[in-house]
Structure formats: C-alpha cells, structure tokens
Amino acid sequence: MTALPKTTDRKLGLVIDLDTCVGCHACVVSCKGWNTENYGAPLADIDAYGADPVGTFLNRVHSYEVTPVEGPAQTIHFPKSCLHCEDAPCVTVCPTGASYKRSEDGIVLVNESACIGCGLCAWACPYGAREMDGAAKVMKKCTLCIDRIYNENLPEIDRTPACVRTCPSGARHFGDFADPESNVSVLTRERGGMDLMPEQGTKPTNKYLPPRNKDALRSADPAAPVLRPVTDEPRGFLGWLDRALSAMPGGND
Amino acid sequence: MHPAPSVIIFTTLSGLGFGLIFWMGLGYPGVTGLTAFIFFTLAYLLAVGGLIASTFHLGHPERALKAFTQWRTSWLSREGWLSVITLILMAVYGAGLVFLATRWNWLGYIGAALSLATVYATSMIYCQLKTVPRWNHWSTPLMFLTFSVAGGALLAGQPRFALPLLAMAGLVQVYVWIDGDGRLNRSGHTIATATGLGRIGKVRAFEPPHTGTNYLMKEMVHVVGRRHASRLRAIALLAGFGAPIVLLTLPFGHIWAAVAILSHLIGVFASRWLFFAEAEHVVGLYYGKRRAA
Ligand code: SF4
Ligand code: SF4
Ligand code: SF4
Numbered sequence: 001m002t003a004l005p006k007t008t009d010r011k012l013g014l015v016i017d018l019d020t021c022v023g024c025h026a027c028v029v030s031c032k033g034w035n036t037e038n039y040g041a042p043l044a045d046i047d048a049y050g051a052d053p054v055g056t057f058l059n060r061v062h063s064y065e066v067t068p069v070e071g072p073a074q075t076i077h078f079p080k081s082c083l084h085c086e087d088a089p090c091v092t093v094c095p096t097g098a099s100y101k102r103s104e105d106g107i108v109l110v111n112e113s114a115c116i117g118c119g120l121c122a123w124a125c126p127y128g129a130r131e132m133d134g135a136a137k138v139m140k141k142c143t144l145c146i147d148r149i150y151n152e153n154l155p156e157i158d159r160t161p162a163c164v165r166t167c168p169s170g171a172r173h174f175g176d177f178a179d180p181e182s183n184v185s186v187l188t189r190e191r192g193g194m195d196l197m198p199e200q201g202t203k204p205t206n207k208y209l210p211p212r213n214k215d216a217l218r219s220a221d222p223a224a225p226v227l228r229p230v231t232d233e234p235r236g237f238l239g240w241l242d243r244a245l246s247a248m249p250g251g252n253d
Numbered sequence: 254m255h256p257a258p259s260v261i262i263f264t265t266l267s268g269l270g271f272g273l274i275f276w277m278g279l280g281y282p283g284v285t286g287l288t289a290f291i292f293f294t295l296a297y298l299l300a301v302g303g304l305i306a307s308t309f310h311l312g313h314p315e316r317a318l319k320a321f322t323q324w325r326t327s328w329l330s331r332e333g334w335l336s337v338i339t340l341i342l343m344a345v346y347g348a349g350l351v352f353l354a355t356r357w358n359w360l361g362y363i364g365a366a367l368s369l370a371t372v373y374a375t376s377m378i379y380c381q382l383k384t385v386p387r388w389n390h391w392s393t394p395l396m397f398l399t400f401s402v403a404g405g406a407l408l409a410g411q412p413r414f415a416l417p418l419l420a421m422a423g424l425v426q427v428y429v430w431i432d433g434d435g436r437l438n439r440s441g442h443t444i445a446t447a448t449g450l451g452r453i454g455k456v457r458a459f460e461p462p463h464t465g466t467n468y469l470m471k472e473m474v475h476v477v478g479r480r481h482a483s484r485l486r487a488i489a490l491l492a493g494f495g496a497p498i499v500l501l502t503l504p505f506g507h508i509w510a511a512v513a514i515l516s517h518l519i520g521v522f523a524s525r526w527l528f529f530a531e532a533e534h535v536v537g538l539y540y541g542k543r544r545a546a
Contacts, residue, residue: 002323018450028462053465060462062539064444068454075459076450080539089383095320095330114319117312120329122472123254126384126442128536131468137312194449197535199441200383208449 002094004087005103011177012105012144013084013205014164015184015193019212021171023063023077027163031059031081031142034162039147040112041136056133058082058142059163076211079172081163082129082142083196083204084108090121090130090141098139105176106205107146112138126200149174177205254385255472256529259309264375265525267303267336268397269518270296271368272405274343278365280356281411289350295408297340304336328381332374339367372401379528386440387433387532392425399425400521403494407517410510412501419501419517423494426524430486437533437543447538458541473534474542482531485523493520 035058036042045055059081067073084101088108091099098114099121101107110121115138122130122139130141145161148154158165164172175184184207187193193207234242273296276282277289284292308314321337323330343364349355376397379388403418444458445451493516500513537543 002326054467054471056468057462060467062458062462063460064448064450065457065459066450066454067457074453076448078448080462092326093329093378093381095323095327095333096316097319097323114316115313116316116320118310118320118329119312119472120378122469123382123534124384126447126535128469128473128539132312132472134468196449197442197447199446200535210449211453 002091002097002099004091004101005106008086008101008103008106009178010105011084011086011205012107012149012175013177013184013207014081014144014161015173015175015187015207015209016079017171017173017187017191017209018076018078019171019191019209020169021061021077021079021167022169023061023075024168025061026166026168027079027172028057028059028061030162030166032057034145034148035140035143039143040110041133041138041140043140044133044135046134054134056131056140058129058131058140060128071214071216074211074214079163080127080129080196081206082108082125082144083127083202083206084142084144086203086205087201089124089126089200089202093120093124095120106178107144108141109143109146110139110141112136115139126197126202127204144174177207254529254532254534255475256526257310259306261522261525261529263303263307264397264528265303265518265521266299266306267301268372268375268401269404269408269521270298270300270303271336271339271371272401272403273408274300274339274405275365275368275402276405276409276411276414278343278346278361278363278368280358280361281406281409281414283356285350285354285356287351289347292409293343293347293351297344300336300340328374328377332371332378335367335371335374339364339371342367369398369402372397379532384535385532386436386442386535389440390433390436392429392432396422396425396429400524404517404521407497407501407514412505416498416501419494419498423490423498426490426494433531437535440535442535442538444538444541444543447535458539461540469536470540474537474540475530476542477527477530482527485527489520489523489527491520492516493524496520 032043043056047053059079062078064076064078065073066076084106088101091101091108096114096116098111100109117132117137119132130139133140148161149159151159160174164174173184173187175182177184179185188207191209193209195204277292308317320330320333324334346357346360346364349357373394376394380393383389399422403422406415406418444456448456450456496516497513500509503509533543
C-alpha cells in the first residue's frame with residue numbers, strides 16, 4: 001500500500017558525520033557490493049569497460065567546497081543515500097504499491113516484482129536517492145541493509161548496514177531515532193544533527209552532523225617562524241665573505 | 254527533466270483525444286451514423302494511442318495492470334482508472350450515436366466531465382511534484398485543461414468555441430513560461446539548503462560523486478540552451494495557437510481546417526517538449542547544476 005503509516009514503532013536510520021567523513025568512497029563500494037550480491041536485483045553497470053560507463057548506486061559521495069566569510073575554504077565530503085523520510089513523497093506517488101514504508105521500523109522499500117519501472121518515485125525524491133537499474137529496469141534504493149540488520153546468520157557485529165560497518169573513519173552511525181537514548185538520537189542532539197532540504201517537508205529520518213568549527217590560524221603563514229632569517233648581520237667567516245664580495249666591482253647591486 | 258518522446262507523445266495525443274471526446278459528449282458536433290463513427294475513431298486513436306505510447310517508457314510494461322491498484326494515493330493510478338472508465342462509457346455513448354442514431358445526453362455529459370477529470374489527473378502527476386517547482390503550481394492543470402479543450406474544439410470543427418479557447422490557451426502558455434522561469438528561485442531551494450552547509454559559508458559543488466554520468470543526471474538534470482528554448486517557444490506559440498486562430502478566421506475550407514489542426518499539433522508538441530526539458534528538478538542542486546544561488 002502506498003499510503004504512509006501514521007507513525008512507525010521504530011525509526012531506523014543513519015547519522016552521517018560530515019566532520020569525520022574523509023571522502024574515501026568505501027561506503028559506496030561496500031554498499032554496491034552487498035546489494036549486488038544479496039537482496040533484490042543486482043546493481044548493474046552498463047558499458048563498464050567502455051567509453052561511457054554508467055552504473056546503479058544506492059549511496060554516492062559528493063564533495064563540496066564551503067567558503068566562510070572569513071578564513072580559508074573547507075572541503076566537505078557528503079555521502080548521500082535514502083533518508084527514509086517520514087513523509088516520503090516517493091511512496092505516495094507509486095501507482096502499483098511497489099514502494100512502501102514499513103510501519104514496524106520506518107524503512108522505505110521497493111517490492112521489485114510489483115514495480116513497473118515508471119520512475120515517478122525517483123522524480124518525487126528531492127535527494128536523488130532512487131535510481132532505475134539499467135539492466136533490471138526496476139527501481140533501486142537503499143534498503144538500510146534490511147538483509148543484514150535482522151540477519152541472524154551474521155555475527156552480531158555485522159548486523160549493521162554495510163556502509164556503516166565499512167566506514168574507516170566512523171562517519172556513519174546506524175540506530176533507532178524513536179528511542180531518545182539511542183546512539184543516533186544522542187549524536188543528533190549533541191552535535192546539532194540537521195535535515196537536508198527541510199523545506200521540502202519530507203521529514204527525513206537520517207540526520208547529518210555539520211562539520212565542527214575549525215580553529216583559527218594564529219598567523220597568516222604557518223611556516224613563518226621556521227623560515228625566519230637566522231641572522232640579519234652576518235658575522236665571522238660569513239661576514240668576511242659578505243664584505244669581500246661587496247667590495248668587488250658591481251658587488252653591491 | 255529528460256524530455257522522453259513517449260511521455261511527450263502520450264500527454265499531447267491523449268490530451269487532444271480526450272478534448273475531442275469532451276466535445277462529443279456535449280454534443281458538438283451533433284452528428285450520428287458514419288460521421289459520428291469517424292469522429293469517435295479519431296478521438297479514440299488519439300486517446301488510446303497516447304496511452305499506449307505512455308507504456309513505452311515503463312521498465313516493465315507487462316505489469317502495467319498493477320498500476321490500477323493505488324488510486325487512493327497515486328495520481329498516476331487515478332489517471333489510469335479515469336481514462337479507462339471514460340473510454341468505456343463514451344464507447345457506449347458513441348455506439349448509441351453511430352448505430353441507433355440516439356443521443357443519451359446524460360451519458361454524454363458524464364463522459365465529458367470524466368474526460369476533463371482524466372486530463373486533470375494527467376496534469377496532477379506533474380503538478381504534485383514539489384521537487385520540480387516549475388510544475389508544482391496551479392497553472393499546470395490549467396494549461397493541460399485549456400490545451401485539451403481548445404485542441405478538442407479545433408478537432409470537433411467548432412470554430413465558435415475553438416477561437417476563444419485557442420486564444421486563452423496561448424495566454425495561459427505565455428503566463429506559464431514567464432512565471433515558471435522564476436519559480437525555482439522563488440521556491441527557496443538552494444545548494445545551501447540542500448546540503449545544510451549554508452550556515453558555514455558559500456557552498457560550491459567541488460567534485461561530483463562519479464566521473465561519468467548516472468541515471469539521476471540523465472533523467473533529471475537536463476539543461477536547455479537559452480536560444481534553443483526561445484526559438485521553440487516562438488514555434489509553440491505561433492504554430493500551436495497563432496496560426497490556427499488565423500486559419501479559423503478565414504472562410505471555411507477542409508484544407509485550412511486540416512492545416513490548422515496539424516499546426517496546432519506541432520505547436521503543442523513543441524510546448525510539451527519544453528514543459529519537460531525546461532523543468533528543473535531540485536536534485537540538480539546537489540550536482541551544482543542549478544543557477545539558483
Ligand atoms: S530520501 Fe527519497 S527515496 Fe528515500 S524516503 Fe526520502 S523521498 Fe523517498
Ligand atoms: S518506478 Fe516502481 S516503485 Fe517507483 S513509482 Fe513506479 S512502480 Fe512504483
Ligand atoms: S544502508 Fe545499506 S543499502 Fe543503504 S546506503 Fe548503506 S550500505 Fe547502501
């Protein structure tokens with residue numbers, strides 16, 4: 001059913017820390033790997049070794065340059081996957097009921113065998129979180145690794161999304177936002193977690209932690225103390241050499 | 254947005270077809286027998302042809318029947334239902350006219366109303382999308398409806414109605430362009446709100462996620478050159494409305510009527526191409542592809 005649940009028992013989602021993300025794209029690769037080998041149609045690559053390769057990804061990392069009014073510009077790496085919105089516009093537009101939001105945990109999923117590949121849900125998502133697979137012609141999106149988080153065949157440490165598990169800088173966190181004491185709720189509270197494009201009214205579950213304030217540089221040139229001249233008035237042998245050279249014709253130019 | 258031919262053909266032809274069905278339902282032209290048969294065949298070819306074209310852009314057209322299930326929430330599903338109900342009802346009405354030379358007035362009126370509802374539902378598929386500020390506006394259904402009714406009157410051979418309606422559709426079109434051009438900026442969506450980084454400073458897209466393109470870029474980040482767009486706007490306006498209006502004021506001739514219809518069709522195609530190609534999806538902000546700052 002493409003009617004949205006009024007509320008969900010749990011609100012599972014991710015916190016993404018823009019302060020610690022180093023832009024290594026490891027989450028992109030592990031997401032692609034896990035979701036190609038497991039649940040649903042594999043994520044296709046078209047013309048993978050040709051001149052114009054294009055592929056399906058559920059998670060992509062952008063990089064932005066932000067220039068403050070004062071101080072140097074910063075580079076901020078910006079992973080983006082489905083935000084599992086509470087008011088998910090991608091769900092209500094779906095004509096077949098293939099797109100739905102689970103009432104038990106809030107995960108937004110696509111039932112691939114009911115998807116007609118009309119693409120309307122991808123149009124309705126402001127964040128570019130849905131991609132039509134180039135080979136299977138069904139809509140693909142982040143499943144919050146539903147086949148990992150509830151998977152009793154995996155060791156407990158692996159029952160977390162592939163992207164979270166793999167991130168080498170600990171920039172991705174998984175948890176239940178409905179529980180005010182969960183890791184993700186605490187992080188969001190303490191670090192001022194924010195919504196993307198809140199004016200779209202989608203009420204995203206995933207939150208982004210803004211980069212921490214950078215400390216200011218004390219001197220304009222950090223290398224200055226090291227490069228200061230050792231002495232202004234050469235003495236000893238150097239002084240003699242300096243004077244001798246200056247005495248030569250044209251030496252004082 | 255990517256101006257996919259299947260969707261342009263679908264909205265143009267079925268809009269025109271349902272426009273003609275609307276006028277037939279109202280009893281214009283008040284024909285029966287073979288003439289009615291010809292009119293209905295034309296209307297159904299357009300309406301059904303458009304609907305069939307729309308399935309060409311589906312990844313899985315063999316599952317198209319599933320699209321009838323979500324009418325409670327989805328405009329696409331509602332459009333499916335409305336078009337099928339209209340077509341069935343008006344087939345009965347048409348059979349009365351063609352075979353029994355009888356007009357079931359009330360059936361015609363209901364069918365006419367349903368034709369408009371179908372076109373309205375089509376327009377709402379686009380109008381509902383907050384992600385495309387240019388479409389997310391009351392003028393989108395108004396444009397689809399005036400185009401459909403004006404084109405329908407032209408096809409139905411009703412210059413009395415077609416003349417003012419074509420003029421009105423042309424005006425709506427001009428308004429849609431002038432007002433639509435500023436809607437993304439007025440919507441307040443910027444790269445700063447998209448990334449939430451605006452609080453730190455000025456945001457610029459530094460590196461895209463991939464060196465190549467992707468589905469999102471192809472589907473939603475279409476950019477049309479300004480010169481190309483203004484040329485097409487001129488064609489849409491002149492061919493779609495200007496020329497037919499002039500031709501209709503000439504003394505009547507079948508040739509001129511046919512030329513007027515053809516010209517209108519070309520104009521509406523151009524307009525529909527622009528409707529898609531010029532529509533800016535907010536996801537472009539993440540790719541630094543929108544001028545709005
Ligand atoms: S991020 Fe996009 S795809 Fe995911 S729930 Fe929100 S609107 Fe839907
Ligand atoms: S592409 Fe599939 S999931 Fe998306 S709206 Fe169409 S049928 Fe629903
Ligand atoms: S939760 Fe799973 S599917 Fe979603 S972005 Fe992470 S790895 Fe990909």
